[in-house]
Amino acid sequence: MFILPIVSRLFNFLQSSRDWRRIFISLITGFCVFLTVGFFQQYTVAQVNLAIIQEILDGDQVFIQDNQAKVEDKAEFGQIVLTKVSRAGVLFNNGAAGRMDSNSVVTVGQCVEIKQGKILVSGPINGCIAGFTVGVEGTIYVLETMDGNTGDIKVLEGTVEVSSSTGSGKPVQVKEGEKVSVLQGILSEVIPMTPEEIASILSGRLFSGFTIPVTPEGALYSLCSRLLPGFSCSTTGIPTPSFPTPPVPVPIPRLPF
DSSP, X not given: OTHHHHHHHHHHHHHTOHHHHHHXXXXXXXXXXXXXXXXXXXXXXXXXXXXXXXXXXXXXXXEETTEXXXXXXXXXXXXXXXXXXXXXXXXXXXXXXXXXXXXOEEEESSEEEEEEEEEEEEESOEEEETTEEEEOSSEXXXXXXXXXXXXXXXXXXXXXXXXXXTOOSOOEEEETTEEEEXXXXXXXXXXXXXXXXXXXXXXXXXXXXXXXXXXXXXXXXXXXXXXXXXXXXXXXXXXXXXXXXXXXXXXXXXXXX
């Protein structure tokens, strides 16, 4: 406890000057605020431990563990959400959302860990795929894997940082409109997605038929317009190719002879 006498003498010294006293109090206050913010951020991340089934499409083949699930059922930390022929929309308790394609298996935890299939993730929740962690700060991305050992990470909005779960290697940034593949524990080169690939996602099974939005109003239209300048985008972000209008032939008048 030798620190207390030192702090006491320092405070007595600073009392001799009003300005120094104000500086000392400001520093202590700032340090306390810093600690408070740090603890709050860690607490917020730790609370991602629940997934609520919001929508079920294409039948009723959605399960939590071995039990058939219905809308508003909850998957707790460490539990598995599984789809067979059906698709499902889920809401995480930190406000992030996900959409699972058919034949997908996801574990709820500190990250959304996909074992099989495909999931769209929107919001501040990390993903895990094939031994890699996808770190985000509120974005839209797709995780896809066939066997849990290989897969693709596709970013539709924002930027994600992909790093090995073991801490080896340097993190890789994947930006909006880009993708990276995982092949047996190795990250491939980050490459741009083709317009056709982006269009197939926005008009495909992770968007078609769902009624509960996973983004703010107008966000998908904005995303579609940025990533697909050669397409026409609906207000809900559904792209269609823009074809130039062929010129209308002008009839040539025929002479009477």
